[in-house]
Amino acid sequence: MRLSLLLFSTILLISSCSVLKKKNGFADNAVVAHRGAWKAKNFPENSIASLREAIRINCRGSEFDVRMTSDDSLVINHDPHYNKLLVEKSTYQALEAFKLSNGEKLPTLREYLLAGIKNNDHTQLVCEIKPSDISKERGIIVARKVVELVKELKAQSKVCYISFDYDILKEIHRLDSQAFTQYLEANKSPEELKNDGISGVDYYYTVFKNHPEWLNSAKENKITLNAWTVNDSTEMDWLLKHNFDFITTNEPELLFDRIKLQKQKTKKLIWADEFNVNGTPDHSKWNYDIGTGADGWGNQELQYYTNRPENVKVENGVLKITAKKEDYKGKPYTSSRLKSKGKFDFTYGTIEVRAKMPTGVGTWPAIWMLGSNIDTTPWPACGEIDIMEHLGRDQNNIYGTFHYPNHSGINADGKTKKIGDATQFHIYKAEWSPTSIDLYVDNQLIHTLVNSAKLPFNHNFFLLINLAMGGNFSGAVDPNVTGATLEVDYVRVYK
Numbered sequence: 001m002r003l004s005l006l007l008f009s010t011i012l013l014i015s016s017c018s019v020l021k022k023k024n025g026f027a028d029n030a031v032v033a034h035r036g037a038w039k040a041k042n043f044p045e046n047s048i049a050s051l052r053e054a055i056r057i058n059c060r061g062s063e064f065d066v067r068m069t070s071d072d073s074l075v076i077n078h079d080p081h082y083n084k085l086l087v088e089k090s091t092y093q094a095l096e097a098f099k100l101s102n103g104e105k106l107p108t109l110r111e112y113l114l115a116g117i118k119n120n121d122h123t124q125l126v127c128e129i130k131p132s133d134i135s136k137e138r139g140i141i142v143a144r145k146v147v148e149l150v151k152e153l154k155a156q157s158k159v160c161y162i163s164f165d166y167d168i169l170k171e172i173h174r175l176d177s178q179a180f181t182q183y184l185e186a187n188k189s190p191e192e193l194k195n196d197g198i199s200g201v202d203y204y205y206t207v208f209k210n211h212p213e214w215l216n217s218a219k220e221n222k223i224t225l226n227a228w229t230v231n232d233s234t235e236m237d238w239l240l241k242h243n244f245d246f247i248t249t250n251e252p253e254l255l256f257d258r259i260k261l262q263k264q265k266t267k268k269l270i271w272a273d274e275f276n277v278n279g280t281p282d283h284s285k286w287n288y289d290i291g292t293g294a295d296g297w298g299n300q301e302l303q304y305y306t307n308r309p310e311n312v313k314v315e316n317g318v319l320k321i322t323a324k325k326e327d328y329k330g331k332p333y334t335s336s337r338l339k340s341k342g343k344f345d346f347t348y349g350t351i352e353v354r355a356k357m358p359t360g361v362g363t364w365p366a367i368w369m370l371g372s373n374i375d376t377t378p379w380p381a382c383g384e385i386d387i388m389e390h391l392g393r394d395q396n397n398i399y400g401t402f403h404y405p406n407h408s409g410i411n412a413d414g415k416t417k418k419i420g421d422a423t424q425f426h427i428y429k430a431e432w433s434p435t436s437i438d439l440y441v442d443n444q445l446i447h448t449l450v451n452s453a454k455l456p457f458n459h460n461f462f463l464l465i466n467l468a469m470g471g472n473f474s475g476a477v478d479p480n481v482t483g484a485t486l487e488v489d490y491v492r493v494y495k
């Protein structure tokens with residue numbers, strides 16, 4: 001909760017920030033939601049809702065199954081039956097009479113593709129063409145119709161075709177030599193696929209343990225690796241360790257967690273201040289905001305910020321920011337606000353700060369970040385990540401908050417977590433990536449944001465640590481509070 005609400009009206013545009021991190025045109029992760037992301041929100045499998053959810057959570061792909069009705073409509077359904085009617089022996093009208101469990105009608109392929117290409121620049125549409133139970137030829141006809149529709153909708157670059165029927169994939173390759181295809185029946189080696197122009201393997205995950213040689217030959221032949229349907233964290237870890245391009249799962253959220261954990265294990269310290277040298281804080285790492293800012297730093301705060309040792313110093317291995325009750329340049333309190341701007345600006349990473357809070361109604365310590373483009377892209381369009389805020393009037397309640405256009409000031413996107421005793425040291429942490437920003441206290445999640453290219457959290461930010469007194473958010477200061485100190489043991493940033 002920082003900076004003036006008065007700035008609102010001047011901010012009209014979301015900043016043109018760097019895009020979501022991508023690989024081959026899609027989100028840079030291996031997560032393919034099997035029949036969409038349906039489980040966590042109880043959506044029906046293969047529904048448009050589950051597809052949109054997969055897009056929303058930044059899956060690299062979302063899988064679905066295509067079948068053809070007796071009157072040649074292409075529909076999205078996994079089983080041969082839909083509500084006890086055989087899809088291939090029923091008209092679309094007969095099937096459409098039954099709704100999905102969320103009230104959606106049975107989607108046609110056209111509707112599904114249109115929903116999949118709308119507002120989606122990162123999730124590939126993984127289209128499984130089911131072989132026909134009527135005849136081999138009918139399966140090939142389905143494939144031709146699917147490719148025709150994909151071309152009509154200009155969705156070629158968005159779609160990956162998968163099938164258990166090798167001839168269906170070969171037909172797709174014949175119709176569109178650029179088409180991206182993956183084979184599901186694990187009876188061919190990567191070399192064989194390459195010779196037939198098929199782009200990838202998509203085999204049941206245990207197959208790769210029986211054919212470890214396929215992992216290397218896939219890489220050598222530039223055949224992509226996909227495994228289905230992986231819902232167990234141990235198996236996910238094994239596939240991630242072997243750099244699978246895709247992992248198809250009913251548990252996309254779990255897979256995102258495993259990816260995050262794996263990255264943490266390999267994370268490297270890129271910047272830190274351990275506050276081990278007594279005296280003034282390290283000039284190579286910190287700048288200061290001095291004075292009162294405009295309108296008390298936008299919040300009618302009561303303190304005058306200085307860099308005097310009375311307000312800021314390193315002592316006994318900790319940074320101490322002390323707010324004092326004293327008349328100073330027209331203000332009733334002094335304090336300090338450090339920032340890494342111009343010394344350390346960075347995009348993405350894990351930020352860990354070990355700190356202990358003061359007490360006293362009216363105190364308002366914060367550990368937070370602002371977009372380094374704030375001078376040219378004013379708040380809130382520059383973005384703000386409040387890793388930790390604490391209010392003396394609400395002792396032991398930790399606030400984790402994001403500010404961005406349409407979600408700032410009193411409408412900010414925040415949550416809180418109550419902890420035992422904030423005057424003891426706790427670790428405040430942000431895990432910031434192109435797909436999410438998670439805020440923690442002692443590894444308990446306070447709040448999470450689904451990050452995307454549309455949000456202003458994909459460019460450089462800088463760190464701030466301060467102790468404010470009073471102001472809009474904090475409220476009136478108890479007149480008995482004459483001094484209060486925020487202590488920080490370390491700040492560490494990993495990537």
Ligand code: MG
Pocket residue numbers: 063064065128
């Ligand atoms: Mg399928």
